[in-house]
Amino acid sequence: MTSVKEQYVIVGAGPVGMYMACLLSKEGYEVVVFEQREDMRGTELQHGRSINLSLSTRGIEALMKINAETQAVSEGMPMSARFVHRCDGTTYTMQYGTNGESLISVDRRQLNELLLNIAEQEYGVKVHFQHKLIKCDFENGEIVFERSSDGTQIPVKIDMIFGCDGAHSTVRKEMMRCGRFDYCQTYSKHGYIELIMPAKEGHKPVLEEDFLHIWPKCQFMLIALPNKDKSYTGTFFIPFETWDQLKTKEDILNFWDNHFRETIPLIGKDRIVEAVMNKEPLPLITIKCNRYHLGNNCVLLGDAAHAMLPFYGQGVNCGFEDCEIFHEMMKKYNGDFSLILPEFSRTRNPDAKAICDLSEMNYLEMSSKVNCKWFCFRKKVERFLHFVLPWFYIPLYQMVAFSRIPYSDVLKKQQRQNKIIDGILMAGYGITGAVVIIGSFIVYKYVNSHLCTITCLI
Ligand SMILES: Cc1cc2nc3c(=O)[nH]c(=O)nc-3n(C[C@H](O)[C@H](O)[C@H](O)COP(=O)(O)OP(=O)(O)OC[C@H]3O[C@@H](n4cnc5c(N)ncnc54)[C@H](O)[C@@H]3O)c2cc1C
Incomplete structure (x- = not known):
């Protein structure tokens, strides 16, 4: 256990904030969480907050670090394949993994509640609900919350702030006021x-x-x-x-x-x-930033750093992976944030951008391409290639959902693989075409010569 006196503040008690709180407290850091909403464990479901999340390898392996994966998975339902109801009324299934892997469908609220319980009960994390972040003075290490019960403004001294406050992050907005911060929302x-x-x-x-x-x-x-x-x-x-x-x-x-x-x-x-x-x-919003930190005392994680469309089911998985990577860097650099923060932005940025792009592309696959028989055939060729040459060809879904390959490498590898598949299918076309032409020519010659013989005989 590291003995540290610094006060680490996490803004946002969503899944990513609570996961980070568990990781940090497990290492002995003093962590306080502030959340603008009331405690969801005692409230009715709000419209839009009941969605199911699909957990995949990145998310499940992250949960293992705080021994939460067994409960999260047991509360969920496995999904081994897509069941496509085609426009023409026919149906078919398409396996997700190449080795029988399944995604796990979990209720987002249930997952969030599980993490809240673990953080409070196992790691003693203090969560202040109904405290909304309104202002940050990063230079002097002071941030201000507004308590919703009476509107009181509460200043809090910080040594480090983790902005886990989602797609419409206030931490990010405050960082943007400090200049030289590229940001794009679509x-x-x-x-x-x-x-x-x-x-x-x-x-x-x-x-x-x-x-x-x-x-x-x-x-x-x-x-x-x-x-x-x-x-x-x-x-x-x-x-x-x-x-x-x-x-x-x-x-x-x-x-x-x-x-x-x-x-x-x-x-x-x-x-x-x-x-x-x-x-x-x-x-639905996509958010991309050019970096995730400011100075030596602020970092964005999860949707606050990189909200993505939900079509790859990677938002939470990627957010948990952010926390794991950040946590590993804290160990590597012995908690020196002047080294950790720039390194985290530099290495994580290409990966987050890649998964935002992949998520956007996957809408076309889910909403249209799955209707097309040619697309299904292509998927079968990909699976066959993976079966015979597993080290050479890995289907895209396998890399995103069932591996820890960095998302930016996934994107690059897929661009190379697409060329290979296109080449194989073109070659297949070429060979089939050549066989048809040569076959027709032979048949023509054969029929022609026999016709001559018959004509001569007559
Ligand atoms: C339709 C849909 C389907 C999805 N499906 C999947 C899926 O299958 N798999 C997957 O991995 N992901 C999925 N996602 C994405 C996933 O929901 C998000 O990536 C995830 O919720 C992000 O977690 P977070 O903790 O970063 O942010 P959030 O869940 O948004 O939590 C942020 C928290 O910060 C609090 N907060 C905000 N502002 C303040 C403030 N000023 N002060 C204090 N607190 C504040 C909020 O109240 C909230 O509790 C889906 C998303 C949608 C919309």
Whole structure:
């Protein structure tokens, strides 16, 4: 145990903030967490906060460091493959991993509560709820929170601040005021709403289990992730423009009937109408920054540093990995933040940008490409190549979800692999074409010579 007197403050008690709190307290650092919301363990679910997360290797291995993986995984549901409900009504499955690996569908709130419990009960972390960060004076090491119960402003002295306050981070906004900070935010043209598909009578699942179900419709898409109670949490992604056209009950039911007819009995007409009419779709944002630190006492982690679209299911996985990497650097440089912070920004930045780009690209794959037979054939060729030459070819999904290969290396490797696959498929085309031409020529010659013989005989 390191004996340290410094006060480390974590802003945000989301999954990333609470995971970082556990890692630091485990090493003996004094950690205090401030969270603007009230304690979720005693509150009702808010719209948009009930989403399921898919945990994969990066997230699960990170949780192992605080012995939380067994409980997190046991509270979740495995998903070994995509179950695609094609536009033409046919279905098929596509395995995620090449060695039978599964993603784990977990309730985000349940995961967050688990981390809160571990941090408080096992590591003695103090969490101040209803304290909203409003101001940072990084130079003098002082930040100010507002207590929502009475509006009191509370100044707090810090030696180090961890900005784990999500996509709309106040820590990041305060860093930006200090100059030379590149920042880029892009809203997706899609928003999302959640729809519950309850279990059937007798506690039976409404859909085949062990899968992430997708109804890909190019411009919009419905996905459903399994829950422990046999229900499914559906997430409907739709462009805001299309949403604006769904005004009346008839509009909504016609739309659903045209595009997702088979899900009507699973969700129920009333629930569909209620969800679409009474909710606004929530926005999806990508955030990229050129660095994640300021001076010697501030760092951004998780969504605060790099929010991404949810189409690779890597947001939390990547956020936990940030914490692990940062923590390893703290050990390597013996807690010297003048070395750790620039090194963390330098090394983590390309990886975070790569997974933001990969997540954006994956929308096209989930919403359109999976409908295409050629795409499925290509995936089979990739799996075959991996089977015969596992060191040479690793499918993209395998690298992202079931390996610890840095995301930037994944992106580079995939660009090389794409060329290989294109080459093989082109060569396959070429050979098939050549065989057809030569075959036709031989047949022509054969038929021609036999026709001559027959003609001579006649
Ligand atoms: C539809 C959807 C599906 C997703 N699916 C997946 C998935 O399958 N797998 C996956 O890994 N990820 C997924 N994600 C992403 C994942 O939800 C996020 O990456 C993750 O929640 C980020 O965690 P975080 O702790 O960094 O931020 P958050 O979860 O946003 O937590 C930030 C916390 O900081 C608090 N806070 C904010 N401002 C202040 C302030 N000024 N003062 C004090 N506290 C503050 C907030 O109240 C919040 O509690 C999905 C996201 C969406 C939208």
